[in-house]
Amino acid sequence: MNTIEKTDKYVFNTYGRIKKVFVKGEGSTLWDQDGKKYTDFLAGIAVCSLGHSHPAVTETISRQAATLVHVSNLYYTEPQAELAKMLVEKSFADRAFFANSGAEANEAAIKLARRYFNQKEGNRRYKIISMKQSFHGRTMATLTATGQDKIKHGFEPLVDGFIHIPFNDINALKEALLDDTVCAVMMEPVQGEGGVVAADPKYLNSVREICDKEGILLIFDEVQTGMGRCGHLFAHEIYDVKPDIMTLAKALANGLPMGAMVATQKAAQGFAVGSHATTFGGTPLVASVAITVLSIISQPKFLQDCRENGEYFREKLNSLKHNHPVIKDVRGKGLLVGMELDIEAGPIVEKCLEKGFIINAIQGNTLRFAPPLIITKQEIDSLIEVLNGIL
Numbered sequence: 001m002n003t004i005e006k007t008d009k010y011v012f013n014t015y016g017r018i019k020k021v022f023v024k025g026e027g028s029t030l031w032d033q034d035g036k037k038y039t040d041f042l043a044g045i046a047v048c049s050l051g052h053s054h055p056a057v058t059e060t061i062s063r064q065a066a067t068l069v070h071v072s073n074l075y076y077t078e079p080q081a082e083l084a085k086m087l088v089e090k091s092f093a094d095r096a097f098f099a100n101s102g103a104e105a106n107e108a109a110i111k112l113a114r115r116y117f118n119q120k121e122g123n124r125r126y127k128i129i130s131m132k133q134s135f136h137g138r139t140m141a142t143l144t145a146t147g148q149d150k151i152k153h154g155f156e157p158l159v160d161g162f163i164h165i166p167f168n169d170i171n172a173l174k175e176a177l178l179d180d181t182v183c184a185v186m187m188e189p190v191q192g193e194g195g196v197v198a199a200d201p202k203y204l205n206s207v208r209e210i211c212d213k214e215g216i217l218l219i220f221d222e223v224q225t226g227m228g229r230c231g232h233l234f235a236h237e238i239y240d241v242k243p244d245i246m247t248l249a250k251a252l253a254n255g256l257p258m259g260a261m262v263a264t265q266k267a268a269q270g271f272a273v274g275s276h277a278t279t280f281g282g283t284p285l286v287a288s289v290a291i292t293v294l295s296i297i298s299q300p301k302f303l304q305d306c307r308e309n310g311e312y313f314r315e316k317l318n319s320l321k322h323n324h325p326v327i328k329d330v331r332g333k334g335l336l337v338g339m340e341l342d343i344e345a346g347p348i349v350e351k352c353l354e355k356g357f358i359i360n361a362i363q364g365n366t367l368r369f370a371p372p373l374i375i376t377k378q379e380i381d382s383l384i385e386v387l388n389g390i391l
C-alpha cells in the first residue's frame with residue numbers, strides 16, 4: 001500500500017487532500033516523492049515563515065531535543081520564561097499563556113474574557129462579538145465564534161453567547177452593543193480564511209474607541225497575521241491599534257505545534273492558578289524554537305524585506321490584470337496576499353502544482369499566497385510568469 005492509499009484507509013477522512021506526497025523541504029523549495037521540485041507559496045498555510053529546514057531552527061530543535069523536551073507546567077523552564085519575556089517586550093502585552101494551536105489560543109482568549117468579567121461583576125457579561133466570514137478554529141467555542149456557517153454545520157447545539165456582525169461595519173458594532181451583556185469583541189485585523197480581507201484603518205480605530213467607551217475587551221486573533229506575515233511583527237501595528245488580548249500560533253515555532261495568548265496585566269487578572277492549563281503548552285522544545293523564530297523575524301531588516309517583497313508581489317499580480325480580466329481584485333498586507341477571480345480558483349491551484357508552484361484557494365474564487373517570508377523576487381517573478389500562462 002502506498003502513502004496515499006494508507007492515509008485514505010487509516011486516517012480520518014476530514015481533509016480534501018491533493019494527491020501529492022512531500023518528502024523534503026529546504027528554504028522555499030519542497031520535493032515530492034518522485035523527486036519533483038516545487039516553489040512553496042503557502043508555507044504550510046502561513047506556518048513555515050523561515051522556510052523549510054532553516055539551519056537555525058534545525059540547530060535549535062536538535063540542541064533542545066538532546067537537552068530537555070518536556071517536564072510539565074508544574075515546574076519552571078528557562079525557554080518558556082525567556083519566550084514570554086520576549087513576546088511581552090516586543091508587544092503591547094504583559095503576560096503570555098502558551099497553548100498548542102490557534103484554536104486553543106483562541107479558546108484561552110474566550111475563557112479569559114469571560115472570566116475577567118465574571119471576577120469583576122459575576123455572570124452578567126459573557127457574550128463575544130465576532131465577525132462574519134471570520135475564522136477562529138475548530139473547537140466548539142472557536143467554531144461558534146467563527147463567522148462561516150459551513151464550519152458549524154452538524155455540530156449544533158453551539159456554544160451560547162456569540163454574536164456575529166458584518167466586518168468593517170461600525171454601525172453594526174454599535175447596534176450589537178445595545179446588548180449590555182457583551183464582554184469582548186474578537187476579530188482578525190486581516191481576515192485570512194475569509195478571503196484575505198483587511199480591516200479598514202478607520203474602522204479598526206473606531207472598534208478600539210468603542211470597546212474603551214463600553215469597558216469591554218478587544219481580542220485580536222493574529223494566528224495567521226502575526227509573526228511578520230503582514231510585514232510587521234503583528235498586523236495590528238499597521239493600524240496603530242492595540243488589543244487587550246492577542247492570539248498567535250501558526251508561524252510562532254515555524255511548524256512545531258505552538259499557540260500563545262498574550263494579554264495586558266489588566267485582562268490577565270481574569271485568570272488565577274487553576275483557571276486554565278494544558279499539558280504541552282510552552283514545552284522547552286517548542287519554546288526554544290519560538291525564541292529562535294522570534295529573534296529572526298523581529299529584526300527590522302527582515303520585516304522591511306517582507307513588506308517590500310509583499311508590495312512587489314502585489315504590483316506584479318496587479319500587472320496581470322491588463323491581460324486577464326478574470327482577475328477581480330488583488331489585496332492583502334505584507335506577504336499575506338489574495339487574488340480574487342471571477343472564476344473558480346481550484347483549477348488554477350492544480351495547474352500551478354503541475355508547473356511546480358504550491359498555492360491555495362479559499363472561498364471558492366480567491367487564490368491565497370502565504371509564502372515563506374524569505375521568498376525572493378526571482379521566485380515571485382517565476383510564479384507570475386506561470387500564472388500569466390495559466391490564466
Ligand SMILES: Cc1ncc(COP(=O)(O)O)c(C=O)c1O
Pocket residue numbers: 101102103104106135136137138188192193221222223224225249250
Ligand atoms: C485566524 C485564525 N485563527 C485560528 C485558526 C486556527 O488555528 P489552528 O488550525 O492552529 O487551530 C486559524 C487557522 O487557519 C486562523 O487562520
